[in-house]
Amino acid sequence: MNRIQVIKRTKLFLEIAEKFPDFRYLGDSILRKKTKPATIKEGIKIGKRLVSILIEYRKTTGIGRGLAAPQINIPKSVFVTYLDNEVQIYINPKIISKSKKLNYFRELCLSCGTMWADIKRPDTISMQWKDKTGKTQIREFSGFVARLIQHEYDHLLGISNLDEAEAKTIEFVTSDPLQEKLRPA
Ligand SMILES: [Zn+2]
Numbered sequence: 776m777n778r779i780q781v782i783k784r785t786k787l788f789l790e791i792a793e794k795f796p797d798f799r800y801l802g803d804s805i806l807r808k809k810t811k812p813a814t815i816k817e818g819i820k821i822g823k824r825l826v827s828i829l830i831e832y833r834k835t836t837g838i839g840r841g842l843a844a845p846q847i848n849i850p851k852s853v854f855v856t857y858l859d860n861e862v863q864i865y866i867n868p869k870i871i872s873k874s875k876k877l878n879y880f881r882e883l884c885l886s887c888g889t890m891w892a893d894i895k896r897p898d899t900i901s902m903q904w905k906d907k908t909g910k911t912q913i914r915e916f917s918g919f920v921a922r923l924i925q926h927e928y929d930h931l932l933g934i935s936n937l938d939e940a941e942a943k944t945i946e947f948v949t950s951d952p953l954q955e956k957l958r959p960a
Pocket of ligand 1: 883884885886926927930
């Protein structure tokens with residue numbers, strides 16, 4: 776019986792929706808639009824704003840490892856990550872390769888409220904982006920960080936994690952998201 780966890784999670788969602796007026800949720804058209812490239816100056820400004828909101832969100836919920844510009848109603852190609860106490864700003868990112876090897880993970884998204892879903896994605900990716908000095912960076916990412924980056928990148932394409940859910944896996948979040956592990960596909 777998961778009724779109590781559903782009530783707890785729904786109350787937290789209500790608190791978040793009230794506390795973060797900039798957040799947009801599925802059903803808002805901004806989350807379905809492809810973003811436009813940002814100038815470096817714009818990208819830095821947007822990135823800093825995303826970082827400060829994400830840090831505040833983490834303080835409130837204990838979770839939250841990434842945030843993309845459309846999620847706060849900005850139609851530009853910028854997202855940020857917050858992992859191991861380190862923040863990164865990615866401006867105009869482009870995934871240039873993806874591994875054949877895939878894995879599964881139950882993904883949560885603050886734009887999807889209280890629901891999560893199991894999604895299959897490549898284990899390793901290469902991405903290029905502009906950093907805050909305007910320099911082009913190219914790096915390979917694998918494991919959880921690759922997963923996180925692909926989730927945020929999808930927001931820039933107007934795609935939500937629930938769009939890519941494995942059949943019959945969309946569920947209320949009733950266990951600790953931080954305990955989720957990548958599973959081989
Ligand atoms: Zn998301």
